[in-house]
Amino acid sequence: MQELINALIPHVIPKLDELWISLWQTVYMMVVSGGIAFVLGVVFGVMLIVTREGDILEHRVCFAVLDRTINIFRSIPFVILLAALIPVSRLITGTAIGTTGAMVPLVVGTVPFFSRQVESALASIDRGLIEAAQSMGLSPLGIIFRVYLKESIPNIVRVTQITAISLIGLTAMAGAIGGGGLGDFAIRYGHQRGQTDVTYVTVVVILVMVSVIQRVGNLIIKRTTH
Amino acid sequence: MIRLSHVSKSFTRGKERIDAVRDVSLEINDGEIFGVIGFSGAGKSTLVRCINLLERPTSGTVEVGGLELTALSPARLREVRRGMGMIFQHFNLMPSRTVLENVIFPLQYRKIPREQMEQKARGLLRRVDLEGRAAAYPSELSGGQKQRVAIARALATDPKILLCDEATSALDPTTTQEILALLRSLNADLGLTIVVITHEMAVVKSICSRVAVMEQGRLVEQGPVLKVFSSPREKVTRDFVGAASNLSKADLLAASGTLSLRPDERLVRFSYTGPGVSEPLISTITARYGLVMNILFADVELIGDSPIGGTVGILTGPTERVEGAFAYLRERNVRVEVLQECKS
Ligand SMILES: Nc1ncnc2c1ncn2[C@@H]1O[C@H](COP(=O)(O)OP(=O)(O)O)[C@@H](O)[C@H]1O
Ligand SMILES: [Mg+2]
Numbered sequence: 001m002q003e004l005i006n007a008l009i010p011h012v013i014p015k016l017d018e019l020w021i022s023l024w025q026t027v028y029m030m031v032v033s034g035g036i037a038f039v040l041g042v043v044f045g046v047m048l049i050v051t052r053e054g055d056i057l058e059h060r061v062c063f064a065v066l067d068r069t070i071n072i073f074r075s076i077p078f079v080i081l082l083a084a085l086i087p088v089s090r091l092i093t094g095t096a097i098g099t100t101g102a103m104v105p106l107v108v109g110t111v112p113f114f115s116r117q118v119e120s121a122l123a124s125i126d127r128g129l130i131e132a133a134q135s136m137g138l139s140p141l142g143i144i145f146r147v148y149l150k151e152s153i154p155n156i157v158r159v160t161q162i163t164a165i166s167l168i169g170l171t172a173m174a175g176a177i178g179g180g181g182l183g184d185f186a187i188r189y190g191h192q193r194g195q196t197d198v199t200y201v202t203v204v205v206i207l208v209m210v211s212v213i214q215r216v217g218n219l220i221i222k223r224t225t226h
Numbered sequence: 227m228i229r230l231s232h233v234s235k236s237f238t239r240g241k242e243r244i245d246a247v248r249d250v251s252l253e254i255n256d257g258e259i260f261g262v263i264g265f266s267g268a269g270k271s272t273l274v275r276c277i278n279l280l281e282r283p284t285s286g287t288v289e290v291g292g293l294e295l296t297a298l299s300p301a302r303l304r305e306v307r308r309g310m311g312m313i314f315q316h317f318n319l320m321p322s323r324t325v326l327e328n329v330i331f332p333l334q335y336r337k338i339p340r341e342q343m344e345q346k347a348r349g350l351l352r353r354v355d356l357e358g359r360a361a362a363y364p365s366e367l368s369g370g371q372k373q374r375v376a377i378a379r380a381l382a383t384d385p386k387i388l389l390c391d392e393a394t395s396a397l398d399p400t401t402t403q404e405i406l407a408l409l410r411s412l413n414a415d416l417g418l419t420i421v422v423i424t425h426e427m428a429v430v431k432s433i434c435s436r437v438a439v440m441e442q443g444r445l446v447e448q449g450p451v452l453k454v455f456s457s458p459r460e461k462v463t464r465d466f467v468g469a470a471s472n473l474s475k476a477d478l479l480a481a482s483g484t485l486s487l488r489p490d491e492r493l494v495r496f497s498y499t500g501p502g503v504s505e506p507l508i509s510t511i512t513a514r515y516g517l518v519m520n521i522l523f524a525d526v527e528l529i530g531d532s533p534i535g536g537t538v539g540i541l542t543g544p545t546e547r548v549e550g551a552f553a554y555l556r557e558r559n560v561r562v563e564v565l566q567e568c569k570s
């Protein structure tokens with residue numbers, strides 16, 4: 001057995017400690033940048049919905065500014081964002097390298113996409129529910145939390161799954177510029193030193209992460225859909 | 227008392243301006259069931275939404291219980307809205323909440339103990355005959371049950387007014403009658419003022435005491451249901467009555483020219499507009515004036531406690547005696563129309 005493993009993945013075994021560290025670096029980047037992006041994305045998604053024409057806090061200027069800004073940031077390729085945000089990273093986190101240095105570009109790269117996803121999740125709420133809530137005397141804040149967000153939980157979980165999975169891809173790219181994590185690990189050994197088995201093991205680890213995200217999400221969706 | 231004075235509401239869609247409601251003035255008394263009828267697009271929904279200011283009128287004022295709503299701050303307006311329940315064609319229940327949670331929903335703006343809210347909600351569910359379904363989700367209910375949950379929810383804040391926008395339009399006729407019966411009993415037991423928006427004359431006839439007819443944003447006619455429907459002044463009202471009655475077929479018959487009459491014959495329509503239909507009028511006049519009536523259509527129904535409807539037929543006899551019969555009928559609140567006579 002031991003021999004078989006050694007034959008199949010000769011270069012991974014000596015680096016198990018490093019693989020473990022890389023995995024945690026990826027998880028760390030996912031949790032921190034994902035968490036921040038989740039909060040910002042929900043806030044912006046909600047703002048896009050409630051300030052649109054005919055909605056509860058209609059506001060032309062606010063909507064237009066948010067709408068355009070998101071479009072601009074969405075059209076910048078992530079690798080370019082990584083380079084372009086170096087000064088901003090330094091300003092906010094004090095560093096532009098390592099896992100901490102990767103946080104700012106990861107958040108900026110994720111929020112526009114996720115905001116749009118949240119927007120479309122909330123847009124599928126029936127107007128009638130909003131009207132009913134208004135007729136019952138709910139305040140705008142009450143409508144946002146008790147109708148828009150509450151009724152969209154399954155859809156928000158669904159778009160969070162999609163975004164989290166694409167965030168794994170972004171952390172791998174961030175790793176390539178010194179962010180650490182699984183992407184960095186695979187590129188340094190698998191690609192640059194031709195240790196292909198390292199690449200494959202990394203892929204398997206990432207697949208496991210993806211399936212954990214999907215399972216947890218699907219469980220929540222199932223519990224909250226009636 | 228709900229008082230709308232010169233309420234207008236227009237929307238702009240692109241460059242186009244849509245006048246959904248035009249200069250509507252209306253008074254609805256406490257404790258009455260008031261109907262607003264009109265064809266689709268007439269502006270009924272916009273009008274009813276002006277009552278709780280879901281739609282802010284472009285001009286005019288809305289007064290409810292002596293308060294001028296258009297002048298209130300947003301917070302005061304929300305408070306006033308809690309005194310007005312609203313139900314909708316598509317029920318608008320919160321799909322992620324159980325029946326019980328839906329009924330509690332409008333109460334949660336205050337810090338009331340949870341048990342107290344549940345107790346209140348269960349009482350309301352009992353009132354609408356759904357106590358057994360408290361734990362169900364809306365998707366598990368029939369249309370009629372959903373509307374009853376919506377009614378319970380609308381009543382949770384103890385409103386004095388209930389606004390119903392096409393509340394029975396998505397329901398089958400039997401369920402419609404059940405919902406209407408529930409509304410009628412709420413009106414009788416709680417003294418609830420009910421505003422009913424509909425495009426169905428049957429709904430107005432079965433529960434409303436007064437009705438307003440809307441067409442292209444205007445209120446073209448209003449008054450007691452019996453009066454408006456028995457002697458409609460406006461064409462749109464006649465269309466509603468006509469669509470619900472066989473008697474309008476007589477106009478088509480007269481217009482088609484297919485009927486050929488002898489000199490002592492005429493096509494007549496007697497319309498009953500008040501009490502008296504229980505008397506055998508036709509047999510009385512034929513016997514008393516020596517006439518013959520060949521009945522083509524008869525259609526009589528009750529609105530509230532009063533009958534409306536009438537009889538269409540060919541009346542045969544000499545002119546003087548026919549005139550005598552007509553005078554006798556007119557004295558008894560029967561409208562007499564001669565639709566076609568022999569062209570001699
Ligand atoms: N929010 C809106 N924006 C633009 N037009 C509207 C809006 N609401 C209603 N209308 C228009 O106003 C008119 C009256 O609509 P509505 O009050 O819904 O009529 P009804 O309920 O009698 O069918 C229609 O022509 C409709 O298209
Ligand atoms: Mg309507």
